[in-house]
Amino acid sequence: MTSPSYVLLFALGLYVVAVLEGWASTGRLRLARPLRAGVALLGRETVTPRRPDRVLYETAPVLLLAAGLLAAAVLPLDRGAVSVDLATGVLFVNSALAYVMVGLVMAGWAPGGAYSLVAGWRFLGQLVAYSMLIVMPITAVAMRAQSLSTTAAVSSQVHLWNLAAQPLGFALFFLAAMAVCFLPPFDLPVSSDLAGGVAGEYTGARLAVVRLARVALVLTLSLAVVVFFLGGWLGPVLPGWVWTFVKTIAVAATMLVVGRLVPRLREEQVLAWGWKYGIPLALVNILWVGLTLLGVR
Amino acid sequence: MITLVVALVVGASLFGVGLYGALSQTNLVMIMMGIELMLGAAMVNLVAFWRFLHPGAVSAQVFVLIVMTEMALEMAVGFGLATARFRARGSVEMEEATELRG
Amino acid sequence: MTWQLLSVAFFGLLAIWFGVTVFRTSSMVRSALSLLGSMAAVGAMFLAMQAEFLGVLQIMMMATEMTIMAIFMVMYMMDPGGLGQMDMTHQKRVSVAAGVTGALAGILLALLPGWGPIVRSVPGPARQTHDLGIELMNRSMIVFETAGVAILVAMIAATSVAIARRR
Structure with missing residues (x-):
């Protein structure tokens, strides 16, 4: 596989996920x-808030999109097919995803509207709940791989x-991944609970970028999830990148459907569950992986 | 050589900016920002010394890790104090914090 | 070597510029996010100086830290949006003098001594991360554990200070 084909594959994935979201x-x-x-959003009239924090208002959607794409750049699509093969790739995924939250808080603050501001701070509350549940399962994966490289x-x-x-x-990483996107x-x-929340003040082309960023994040x-838990490109008969693609789309479809079957969670419920049950369970997971690693020796 | 000096000059300038901020701001949270900048400057110097003078010495990286931890601790305790102060007095303006003056 | 010099200088200037912006803007969220920009630029400098693990770690830690700083700013400031044009500085002349003196002293110290021979080669990122892990679990274990205990103490201290008094 060559570099342009990664981009093509990723773009195809984006479109399929967008269809699945619909x-x-x-x-x-x-x-x-x-x-x-997309065409409708680009053609629609752009309404901007009266006194936005201009720099942050324009930066936020781009930052959201960039965070998702940067995290994807270090994840392998096939054996030896990774855009940037960092020695600390696993950690880099964490650090790129941390900027999703920065982008959302920025987007909440910048328009100067009450609803989007409340929504931005609610996102921050959710971040405190799930960020540990992103980092700790990945730590256990790195322990088993004995390396910080995604390959x-x-x-x-x-x-x-x-x-x-x-x-x-x-299980913990899957739920936390749903919370990240x-x-x-x-x-x-x-949601409509806050009149559209963070995305409420964005219209036209900017809203298109926000939607695209959400799809890219998914x-x-x-x-x-596929790279860390479902064996990435590993699979019989078919070439590796086909396996990665099929598994990724399957996980994305599961993520999109599962959430529709349960009621929405308030951010303080997410916080309470994340800290009271999630983090202890993640610690148990790390302990379990450590014990199995010692047992294997 | 020149890269080392450039990094050290950047560290010194960041330290100066941080010192100015920590001294000139009246709000506790802004003062903490100045302190964070000064700690960041220290980290730049540590990494520069590690890279250009002793790349074999891993303990330099440990030092940077400890400074990063310290930044997080400073924030946690600082926000704790700010919350307590805000509960007690209704503001975290340090101009008004004169209770300990003799 | 030239690319290294250029990128260190570029991200260094970026870090200083964002650092100055922190204290020049009157909007609190802007100043917290400028600090994040400054710290991320410092992380990029680490990457340019081939300390990959530290750079990525710095960029990750600061994102969360500074966003949380932003919420505390908005909670505790009189004028978080900067629309009221309040002046929240004092002893300006002394601070400028102190800042400039500190920076000049640092720059003099950076320029005056002969730093001795510069080492050109550096271990690869995977090697560095491995060595750092061994160092943390081996020779520097006490230091590392002290940091862990310090985090625990700070968590307990911060919570007990901030918790509301029960009457």
Whole structure:
């Protein structure tokens, strides 16, 4: 695989996830929906708030998109097919995802509207709840791989996927990943409850960038779940990148559908559950992985 | 050589900016920002010394890790104090914090 | 070497510029996010100086820290949006003098001594991370554990100070 083909594959993934998002929210599978919605958004009138914090207002959507794409850049699509092979790739995924929150708080503050401001701070409350649940399962994955490289994380799963080796870590990371890309049930801050929340003050082309960033985040987080827990490119018969693609789309579809089946969570419930149950469970997971590693020796 | 000096000059300038901020601001949280800048300047110097003079010495990186931890601790305790002060007095303006003056 | 000099200088200037912006703007969220920009530029300087682990760690830690700083600013400031044009500084002349003196002293110290021979080669990032881990679990273990205990103490102290008094 060559570098342009990564971009093409990622763009295809983005489109498929956008179609799936429409399917999950409306119940109808329409292939042209993202294209039509994108054109409609670009053509629509752009209304800006009266006194926005101009710099932050323009930066926030771009920062959101950049955070998702940067995290995807260090995740491998196939054996030896990774855009940037960092020695600390696993940590870099964390650090890129941390900027999702910065972007959301920025977008909440910048328009100077009450609803979007409240929504931005609610996102911050959610961040405090789930950020540890992103970092700690990834730590357990790195422990098993004995490396911070994302490729090593996949090759450590040749005999047994991390899904089976550390199911607790998988469950926690999956839920935390849904919270990072603010899918339901963690989407209260962008819901109609707050008149659209953070995205409420964005219109036209800027809103298109926000929506695209959300889709990119869903795809990136699904790819991260696949790389860290579902064996990445590993699979029989088909070439590795096909396996990565199929698994990623399957995870994205699961993420999009699962959230529709449960009621929305308030941010203080997310906080309480994240700290009272999530973090102890993540610690148990790390202990479990450490014990199995010592037992294997 | 020149890169080392450039990094050290950047560190010194950041330290100066941080010192100015810590002394000139009246708000507790802004004073903490100045302190963070000064700590950042210290980290720049540590990494520069590690890279250009002793790349083999891993303990330099440990030192930087400890400084990073210290930044987080300073924030946690500072916000704790700010919350207590705000509860007690209704503001964190340090001009008004004169209770300990003799 | 030239790319290294250029990128260190570029991110250094960026860090200083963002650092100055922190105290020049009157909007509190802006100043917290400028501090984040400054610290992220410092992290980029670490990356330019081939300390990959430290750079990525710095960029990650500061994102969360500074966003939380922003919420505390808004909670405790009289004029978080900067629309009221309040002046929140004091002893300006003394501070400027102190800042300039500190910076000049540091710059003099950076320029005057001969720093001795510059080492050109540096261990690769994977090697560095491995060595750092071994160092933390081996020779520097006491230091590392002290940091852990310090975090625990600070958590307890901060919570007990901030918690509301029960009457």
